[in-house]
Amino acid sequence: MKIIRMNEVEGKKNHRGVTAKKLIQHQHTTVMNLILNPGEIIPEHSVPVDVFFYVVDGKGTIQIGEEEAVVGEKDIILCPRETTMALKADQGQRFEVLNVKTPSIKY
Numbered sequence: 001m002k003i004i005r006m007n008e009v010e011g012k013k014n015h016r017g018v019t020a021k022k023l024i025q026h027q028h029t030t031v032m033n034l035i036l037n038p039g040e041i042i043p044e045h046s047v048p049v050d051v052f053f054y055v056v057d058g059k060g061t062i063q064i065g066e067e068e069a070v071v072g073e074k075d076i077i078l079c080p081r082e083t084t085m086a087l088k089a090d091q092g093q094r095f096e097v098l099n100v101k102t103p104s105i106k107y
Contacts, residue, residue: 004023004024006021006023006056009021009022009023011033016042017040018034018035018036018040018042019034019035019036019037020032020034020035021033021035026104027104028102028103028104029101029102029104030099030100030101031098031099031100031101032098032099032101033056033096033097033098033099034087034096034097034098034099035095036087036089036095036096036097037089037094038091038093038094039090040088040095041087041090042085042086042087042088043086044085044086045084045086046081046082046084046085047085047105048081048082049101049102049103049104050078050079050101050102051078051079051081051099051100051101051102052077052078052079052100053076053077053079053087053098053099053100054074054075054076055071055072055073055074055075055076055077055095055096056073056096056098057073057094057095057096058072058089058091058093058096059071059072059091059093059095060087060088060089060093060095060097061088061091062077062085062086062087062088063084063085063086063087064078064079064083064084064085065083
């Protein structure tokens with residue numbers, strides 16, 4: 001059995017300027033723990049695979065395509081491949097999500 005303790009995984013600033021922890025990376029799935037401090041954003045972009053976000057902690061705004069919603073802890077947000085997405089820590093608090101890509105994208 002392999003146990004991943006998210007609090008023990010080292011985070012690094014990614015190319016979008018937010019803290020990211022790579023939790024799982026294999027051919028079928030990539031799971032990243034993204035941590036946005038108040039005011040940080042991940043700008044609009046798209047990827048060629050299906051994505052879902054699971055909100056671990058806090059509140060923020062997620063944009064999928066033309067739709068935008070404030071989401072919070074334990075919400076799951078689906079994003080089909082090739083659809084634009086953006087994340088914003090715009091609710092005055094830290095916004096922590098799991099970003100799950102299937103199949104995996106190599107970083």
